[in-house]
Amino acid sequence: MQKEDTWRPFAQGRTPQIYLPGQLVYLQGTEATRFYYVISGRVKCFMSSETGDERTLTIHRSGDLMGESSFFDSQPRVSSAVAVTKCEIVSIDRAQLEAVFAAYPSLAFSMLQYLARTVRLLSVHVDDLSFLGADRRLARCLLDLRREADGPILRCTHEELGFSAGVSRVTVSRVLGSFAKKGWLRTGYGSVTILNQSALSRFAEQ
Numbered sequence: 762m763q764k765e766d767t768w769r770p771f772a773q774g775r776t777p778q779i780y781l782p783g784q785l786v787y788l789q790g791t792e793a794t795r796f797y798y799v800i801s802g803r804v805k806c807f808m809s810s811e812t813g814d815e816r817t818l819t820i821h822r823s824g825d826l827m828g829e830s831s832f833f834d835s836q837p838r839v840s841s842a843v844a845v846t847k848c849e850i851v852s853i854d855r856a857q858l859e860a861v862f863a864a865y866p867s868l869a870f871s872m873l874q875y876l877a878r879t880v881r882l883l884s885v886h887v888d889d890l891s892f893l894g895a896d897r898r899l900a901r902c903l904l905d906l907r908r909e910a911d912g913p914i915l916r917c918t919h920e921e922l923g924f925s926a927g928v929s930r931v932t933v934s935r936v937l938g939s940f941a942k943k944g945w946l947r948t949g950y951g952s953v954t955i956l957n958q959s960a961l962s963r964f965a966e967q
Contacts, residue, residue: 768826770865771798772851780804780844786827789841793831795854799823802848805924808840817924820845820917822909826875833876845921895928896936900965902926903946903953913955922953 804821821827831838906915919933947954
């Protein structure tokens with residue numbers, strides 16, 4: 762089952778809100794009274810320091826949940842979310858969540874699995890930033906996107922890949938160029954096509 766199908770009950774019978782590029786979905790430090798389901802578009806999740814510096818955490822896409830961690834632990838949000846493209850997003854509060862769980866009891870277990878996977882991926886990401894070079898971090902990032910995609914074409918920009926892998930856009934261009942010369946992928950405008958997933962996987966795990 763695709764993740765879009767898994768969380769679709771959250772959107773049933775509800776009108777999504779439209780967010781335009783650059784529009785905030787939620788703000789760091791505010792009360793988390795609801796979480797969000799992305800129906801379409803891309804959303805950047807980022808943290809801001811007191812000096813105004815920003816650190817991008819992830820790019821959310823169609824089928825993703827976001828803002829759920831702060832929602833469940835009833836703490837202020839640790840990050841902000843802003844629309845990268847035009848987005849359709851549904852927000853879910855506690856009453857709506859309880860109603861969905863009552864109608865779809867198995868969804869509660871899916872939510873636990875999702876939260877556990879999020880924690881695991883965060884731990885892996887921290888390890889990657891600590892111990893892996895930029896090329897292998899980017900390879901793992903591409904493989905993660907490939908596992909979530911419906912096919913070999915990944916809709917992402919160099920900037921978004923840099924955000925996810927924790928490297929600069931210049932480094933992304935250099936590494937993707939190297940991978941392309943090896944025949945592992947092909948780059949296009951706003952996309953990367955994976956041509957040899959096995960070779961990319963072997964490199965990422967070296």
